[in-house]
Amino acid sequence: MPHLDLSTDAVTLTEQLVNIESVSQDEQAIADAVEEALRTLDHLTVTRHGHTVVARTELGRGERVVIAGHLDTVPLNDNLPARREQRPDGDLLHGLGTCDMKGGDAVILRLAATVTEPVRDVTYILYEAEEIDAEYNGLTKLSASDPDLMRGDFAILMEPSDAVVEAGCQGTMRVDVRTTGERAHSARSWKGVNAIHGAAGILTRLQEYVARTPVIDGLEYHEGLNAVFIRGGVAGNVLPDECVVEVNFRFAPDRDEADAEAFVRDFFEGYDVTVTDMAPGALPGLDVPAAKAFIEAVGGRVNPKFGWTDVARFTGLGVPAVNFGPGNPMLAHKQEEFVPVEHIVRCEEQLRTWLTA
Amino acid sequence: MPHLDLSTDAVTLTEQLVNIESVSQDEQAIADAVEEALRTLDHLTVTRHGHTVVARTELGRGERVVIAGHLDTVPLNDNLPARREQRPDGDLLHGLGTCDMKGGDAVILRLAATVTEPVRDVTYILYEAEEIDAEYNGLTKLSASDPDLMRGDFAILMEPSDAVVEAGCQGTMRVDVRTTGERAHSARSWKGVNAIHGAAGILTRLQEYVARTPVIDGLEYHEGLNAVFIRGGVAGNVLPDECVVEVNFRFAPDRDEADAEAFVRDFFEGYDVTVTDMAPGALPGLDVPAAKAFIEAVGGRVNPKFGWTDVARFTGLGVPAVNFGPGNPMLAHKQEEFVPVEHIVRCEEQLRTWLTA
Numbered sequence: 001m002p003h004l005d006l007s008t009d010a011v012t013l014t015e016q017l018v019n020i021e022s023v024s025q026d027e028q029a030i031a032d033a034v035e036e037a038l039r040t041l042d043h044l045t046v047t048r049h050g051h052t053v054v055a056r057t058e059l060g061r062g063e064r065v066v067i068a069g070h071l072d073t074v075p076l077n078d079n080l081p082a083r084r085e086q087r088p089d090g091d092l093l094h095g096l097g098t099c100d101m102k103g104g105d106a107v108i109l110r111l112a113a114t115v116t117e118p119v120r121d122v123t124y125i126l127y128e129a130e131e132i133d134a135e136y137n138g139l140t141k142l143s144a145s146d147p148d149l150m151r152g153d154f155a156i157l158m159e160p161s162d163a164v165v166e167a168g169c170q171g172t173m174r175v176d177v178r179t180t181g182e183r184a185h186s187a188r189s190w191k192g193v194n195a196i197h198g199a200a201g202i203l204t205r206l207q208e209y210v211a212r213t214p215v216i217d218g219l220e221y222h223e224g225l226n227a228v229f230i231r232g233g234v235a236g237n238v239l240p241d242e243c244v245v246e247v248n249f250r251f252a253p254d255r256d257e258a259d260a261e262a263f264v265r266d267f268f269e270g271y272d273v274t275v276t277d278m279a280p281g282a283l284p285g286l287d288v289p290a291a292k293a294f295i296e297a298v299g300g301r302v303n304p305k306f307g308w309t310d311v312a313r314f315t316g317l318g319v320p321a322v323n324f325g326p327g328n329p330m331l332a333h334k335q336e337e338f339v340p341v342e343h344i345v346r347c348e349e350q351l352r353t354w355l356t357a
Numbered sequence: 358m359p360h361l362d363l364s365t366d367a368v369t370l371t372e373q374l375v376n377i378e379s380v381s382q383d384e385q386a387i388a389d390a391v392e393e394a395l396r397t398l399d400h401l402t403v404t405r406h407g408h409t410v411v412a413r414t415e416l417g418r419g420e421r422v423v424i425a426g427h428l429d430t431v432p433l434n435d436n437l438p439a440r441r442e443q444r445p446d447g448d449l450l451h452g453l454g455t456c457d458m459k460g461g462d463a464v465i466l467r468l469a470a471t472v473t474e475p476v477r478d479v480t481y482i483l484y485e486a487e488e489i490d491a492e493y494n495g496l497t498k499l500s501a502s503d504p505d506l507m508r509g510d511f512a513i514l515m516e517p518s519d520a521v522v523e524a525g526c527q528g529t530m531r532v533d534v535r536t537t538g539e540r541a542h543s544a545r546s547w548k549g550v551n552a553i554h555g556a557a558g559i560l561t562r563l564q565e566y567v568a569r570t571p572v573i574d575g576l577e578y579h580e581g582l583n584a585v586f587i588r589g590g591v592a593g594n595v596l597p598d599e600c601v602v603e604v605n606f607r608f609a610p611d612r613d614e615a616d617a618e619a620f621v622r623d624f625f626e627g628y629d630v631t632v633t634d635m636a637p638g639a640l641p642g643l644d645v646p647a648a649k650a651f652i653e654a655v656g657g658r659v660n661p662k663f664g665w666t667d668v669a670r671f672t673g674l675g676v677p678a679v680n681f682g683p684g685n686p687m688l689a690h691k692q693e694e695f696v697p698v699e700h701i702v703r704c705e706e707q708l709r710t711w712l713t714a
Binding site: 238 | 546557579594595596603
């Protein structure tokens with residue numbers, strides 16, 4: 001079994017974690033290593049749930065915070081093992097999972113090992129299967145089996161966010177916008193109705209869409225309405241009787257799911273709209289004391305979170321949550337992903353300050 | 358080996374042909390049966406080329422006409438064996454190939470067997486693989502190996518045409534019209550360019566297209582410009598960087614291939630256009646004496662041919678050609694295809710008159 005050395009620095013620990021391959025649904029080895037390492041720590045209560053490991057301090061503090069990171073990665077792409085690059089402007093660690101998100105996991109493990117008397121009780125969660133369908137997600141499972149383990153006054157997801165706090169998250173929904181027509185041989189096209197031509201209006205509306213950019217708790221969000229797929233066609237000599245435009249709506253957290261759906265249905269009025277997928281956003285929730293103290297500890301800078309993350313899952317449980325982790329989110333899922341060493345160091349320091357000051 | 362009885366009537370013979378399964382590239386049995394039946398006829402010179410059978414009179418007449426039909430069908434669709442339906446308004450023969458085009462083949466075989474001294478020399482061609490890619494087509498192969506066997510003053514393709522002469526045929530070309538963009542995560546869509554949205558203009562132009570309907574030799578053609586496929590999309594959360602609209606242009610036979618391409622490139626000016634497929638049309642060619650006499654013999658009525666058929670292949674060899682066969686062309690390739698018995702009888706009678714008068 002691979003072994004993790006929690007007494008080493010967070011960068012070396014990141015490298016150790018990266019070198020334990022853990023593509024989604026293959027997290028046994030990394031979860032075993034994490035569990036073994038955490039069980040040596042007397043100040044933590046450790047439980048295992050599938051390939052999700054939870055470690056808690058139980059000091060009776062007035063506040064509890066959750067710090068979470070997923071252990072899985074997207075599939076291998078000829079980008080293991082980890083490779084360190086020395087650069088004048090700061091070293092980089094390259095390899096699958098360096099950015100998304102084993103740098104963050106290493107910070108969690110270092111804090112768990114070394115902050116034995118935090119001023120706030122802490123629940124550390126290292127979980128499985130974030131990169132695949134929500135039904136497999138360790139937090140989905142934990143919120144069903146042991147929701148108490150996810151409770152707290154505040155939660156931090158250590159998803160890559162350039163080591164800056166990202167608050168709230170936008171919601172996402174997908175709809176199929178459909179036109180129908182009537183098949184005919186293309187040699188006698190006047191006998192049919194071309195459903196692809198009928199989609200002109202859908203694309204024209206999308207092209208003319210102007211994004212709303214509401215400011216919420218001082219953060220400017222940015223909505224988006226985009227065709228992500230289009231399909232239509234029967235054969236090279238047949239007028240198509242159906243065209244489907246799959247549209248993804250990213251909506252600011254001041255809209256709930258019903259609002260978002262009403263907007264999209266209104267936008268595509270006159271077309272057949274089917275909702276295929278929906279996940280609500282999360283309001284920034286920066287007014288709780290633990291959040292305020294945290295943001296102060298990390299320098300006061302907060303960005304809005306555009307993408308959907310498990311932040312929304314905590315918000316759904318009534319726990320305000322933010323993203324804060326090393327790595328550029330734009331590099332996640334890219335073959336060339338890397339994490340700046342400085343991000344890892346800074347995240348660890350700032351969280352340590354907040355947990356001990 | 359199945360046996361064909363050329364002394365029976367054309368309707369019964371159609372039924373016999375239909376019951377010899379002959380999906381494209383599985384024509385051995387039917388070609389064997391056809392060859393065997395024709396070889397018993399002393400007034401014909403029979404040759405075999407793959408699964409294409411050619412039978413010629415060699416009477417030294419001043420004119421030679423070609424009468425051709427393909428032996429293959431589209432795939433089975435639970436529509437064999439043949440089934441006769443008696444109706445007050447005329448019997449129907451149902452089943453795969455009844456319409457497209459074993460009714461026509463039966464007429465050819467009956468004429469070959471019984472018109473021993475035609476006033477025009479006749480070349481009967483029963484050929485393979487018309488329903489699949491042109492490279493397998495028996496006429497493509499014959500025009501390469503034995504082009505002399507296809508020569509004549511006039512040709513008749515017995516493709517279903519409601520037992521009315523269809524002259525000329527429209528050309529067909531396919532183009533890919535492409536837009537490009539720039540990928541981005543759909544949560545940060547303002548960082549990319551959506552290629553599907555960019556296709557709005559392509560579909561709008563198609564929607565606004567007005568078909569040209571030129572009159573040529575007294576026949577009104579009808580062009581058509583249609584999207585037959587559209588595709589685009591990378592993932593449910595990614596702005597697509599490419600969208601391709603596959604467009605089929607059906608053009609009247611007064612345009613040649615260069616004209617057709619120029620029209621389409623001009624129509625989609627500003628977009629990337631790639632020609633993927635092209636087959637020229639064929640002018641009606643109704644001014645040759647054999648054609649005039651034929652049209653008179655069948656009642657003088659002529660319709661334009663909108664679809665592309667092997668007529669164009671003969672025209673390419675300098676042989677004016679028309680379609681004239683039993684069955685409604687709209688039923689070709691449909692599971693429920695059938696042929697009215699009366700069409701078969703009428704086609705046989707009219708051709709017999711023309712070949713013997």
